[in-house]
Amino acid sequence: MIDKGRYVRIRRTLLKPEDRSSNLPEETKLVPYKMWVKGYLQEDSDLFDIVDVKTTTGRIETGRLKEASPAYKTNYGDFVDEALKLRDIILGDYYE
Amino acid sequence: MSNTYQSFMDRRNEIMKKSVGLDYNKYEYKGIGFDYELLMNDQGYDLEKIIEIQSANMVGNTPLVELKNITKYARKYSKPGFGARIFLKDEAANLSGSFKARRAALSVHQAKKLGYKGVIAATSGNYGAAVAALAAKAGLKCIIVQECFDSRNISQPEILEKARKCEAYGAEVVQLSVGPELFYTFLKLLDETGYFNASLYSPYGIKGIETLGHEIAEEVMNKEGKYPEAVVITNAGGGNLTGTARGLKDAGAVDTKIIAASVRLNGLHMASDTDFNKKSFTTGHTGFGIPFSTYPDRSDVPRSAGRPMRYMDSYVTVNQGSVFFMTETLALLEGMERGPAGNTSLAAAFSLAKTMREDEIIVVQETEYTGAGKHLLPQLSFAKKNGIELLFGNPQEEVPGKNIIFPLNGGLLVHKELVMDDLRKSYLKRYKDTDLTDEDYQFLCDELSIDIDKVKSLL
Numbered sequence: 001m002i003d004k005g006r007y008v009r010i011r012r013t014l015l016k017p018e019d020r021s022s023n024l025p026e027e028t029k030l031v032p033y034k035m036w037v038k039g040y041l042q043e044d045s046d047l048f049d050i051v052d053v054k055t056t057t058g059r060i061e062t063g064r065l066k067e068a069s070p071a072y073k074t075n076y077g078d079f080v081d082e083a084l085k086l087r088d089i090i091l092g093d094y095y096e
Numbered sequence: 097m098s099n100t101y102q103s104f105m106d107r108r109n110e111i112m113k114k115s116v117g118l119d120y121n122k123y124e125y126k127g128i129g130f131d132y133e134l135l136m137n138d139q140g141y142d143l144e145k146i147i148e149i150q151s152a153n154m155v156g157n158t159p160l161v162e163l164k165n166i167t168k169y170a171r172k173y174s175k176p177g178f179g180a181r182i183f184l185k186d187e188a189a190n191l192s193g194s195f196k197a198r199r200a201a202l203s204v205h206q207a208k209k210l211g212y213k214g215v216i217a218a219t220s221g222n223y224g225a226a227v228a229a230l231a232a233k234a235g236l237k238c239i240i241v242q243e244c245f246d247s248r249n250i251s252q253p254e255i256l257e258k259a260r261k262c263e264a265y266g267a268e269v270v271q272l273s274v275g276p277e278l279f280y281t282f283l284k285l286l287d288e289t290g291y292f293n294a295s296l297y298s299p300y301g302i303k304g305i306e307t308l309g310h311e312i313a314e315e316v317m318n319k320e321g322k323y324p325e326a327v328v329i330t331n332a333g334g335g336n337l338t339g340t341a342r343g344l345k346d347a348g349a350v351d352t353k354i355i356a357a358s359v360r361l362n363g364l365h366m367a368s369d370t371d372f373n374k375k376s377f378t379t380g381h382t383g384f385g386i387p388f389s390t391y392p393d394r395s396d397v398p399r400s401a402g403r404p405m406r407y408m409d410s411y412v413t414v415n416q417g418s419v420f421f422m423t424e425t426l427a428l429l430e431g432m433e434r435g436p437a438g439n440t441s442l443a444a445a446f447s448l449a450k451t452m453r454e455d456e457i458i459v460v461q462e463t464e465y466t467g468a469g470k471h472l473l474p475q476l477s478f479a480k481k482n483g484i485e486l487l488f489g490n491p492q493e494e495v496p497g498k499n500i501i502f503p504l505n506g507g508l509l510v511h512k513e514l515v516m517d518d519l520r521k522s523y524l525k526r527y528k529d530t531d532l533t534d535e536d537y538q539f540l541c542d543e544l545s546i547d548i549d550k551v552k553s554l555l
Contacts, residue, residue: 014272014277014280014281015101015277015280019101020275020277021101021275021276021277021280023276023367024275024276024367025365025367025368025369027368027369027370028274028275028367028368028369030369031247031273031369032247032273033272033273033275033277034245034272034273035270035271035272035273035281036244036245036270036271036272037268037269037270037271038263038268038269055268056263056266056267056268057214057237057238057239057268057289058237059268059288059289072256072260073256074253074256074257074260074468074469074474075468075469075474076468076471076473076474076477077253077473077474077475077476077477077478078477078480078481079477080473080476080477080480080486082476082486082488082502083424083472083473083476085488086420086421086424086488086502087424087428089488089502089504089505090421090424090425090428090429090506091428093169093172093505093506094165094168094169094172094428094429094506
């Protein structure tokens with residue numbers, strides 16, 4: 001169970017594929033239009049329940065509970081061999 | 097289509113009017129045009145006032161540096177006597193790390209002045225961080241609406257980093273899947289909260305950049321005794337180019353060539369769920385730059401204050417691999433580690449400098465901050481995971497969405513030039529069946545910076 005008051009992330013489908021804007025590429029027409037927001041959980045809940053959260057601006061949003069205590073996961077990615085080669089090319093080209 | 101969706105879109109004008117505190121009808125002419133200069137000058141912000149607001153918010157007065165090593169590098173591949181001096185305006189030094197703070201400073205100031213409790217901006221880019229930072233300083237609430245995920249729930253690392261940065265300033269971030277319905281969510285939030293629409297395209301959003309043009313003109317004049325021959329400006333929504341050019345001209349640099357630059361992303365559809373994560377640049381690219389130049393009023397306000405075709409002398413494109421190449425070059429040769437997207441105009445300038453005389457000056461008018469996610473390494477790593485091949489060779493052969501080609505040497509980094517008349521024709525095509533009055537023709541002349549005979553022949 002996830003306690004009331006935890007900071008969580010929810011997801012809601014705002015438009016089903018058939019309700020989406022008519023002016024879309026085919027591949028986008030096939031998928032729903034979704035929203036993600038973070039906020040404080042308003043009631044004790046389980047993962048994947050439909051819940052209410054209070055966002056940092058004080059709005060109440062409803063959606064499916066996807067994640068509790070959401071962490072930032074951006075990093076510098078995997079090792080990229082080509083980036084090293086790029087450095088060698090530039091330095092070689094400039095200093096040769 | 098659902099009633100909710102349509103009903104909000106039908107209320108578009110009413111919601112917009114309430115949220116920008118500005119009645120655009122006042123500026124409309126009878127026909128197709130409107131009084132652009134009045135819209136720009138009617139909001140109570142002159143240069144002195146803008147400088148005062150920006151200075152109080154740690155915005156503006158960024159360093160202008162001569163990139164002597166990069167100039168030397170460009171000269172290696174120039175004819176004798178060619179290879180212009182390249183200068184760079186280090187806009188990453190602004191509060192929140194980009195020139196976007198110049199725009200946000202005025203929008204947020206206006207919101208506060210009009211008594212709004214908060215501000216909302218629709219952006220996946222640096223503007224979100226800028227609005228969030230300035231709102232924090234002004235004690236206003238802030239919501240940033242981002243197009244963020246594809247249907248696999250995967251996002252560009254660069255966009256996730258910007259979400260983090262907005263939250264660092266206390267803003268709420270609403271993240272959406274790919275699609276133009278972002279505008280519908282944006283309207284709903286404006287309607288629900290009664291917050292100010294801190295649009296990138298309002299007069300405040302554009303006037304804030306005029307100081308950048310002024311600074312470039314004055315600094316180059318003070319250092320070199322002349323205005324720069326050219327300024328290269330990354331072009332997406334058109335505001336950066338419009339504001340910078342207006343500032344340059346207002347300061348007296350009327351002969352300085354205004355050159356737009358975008359990353360070439362032809363073949364990738366901006367509303368495509370599957371193309372979304374196949375690109376390595378989320379802004380500053382042709383997918384925004386061309387449509388916003390040829391139809392500026394597609395924006396989130398009734399009349400965009402960003403009207404690049406009025407000021408643009410030429411429009412060049414560079415490939416993704418060349419921008420990464422210059423990002424690395426800037427770090428390796430000048431000791432400046434900056435975000436890749438902000439180096440689009442630098443890549444263009446490196447190529448353009450080779451075509452200019454060595455006593456001429458070309459100014460790159462921005463840089464942006466860098467960090468985890470928003471950096472060459474995570475962006476290239478992400479590209480590989482999405483099946484993009486990383487190759488070395490001739491960048492002209494790059495196919496966006498399939499590969500990224502880094503130039504094998506500085507000589508192969510060459511820009512492509514778009515045909516200005518093709519852009520003008522795209523702009524004019526929606527009027528080909530309209531009966532135009534003299535006033536309409538005059539508006540089109542101003543919009544496209546050409547004379548009436550040229551307008552008629554292009555139509």
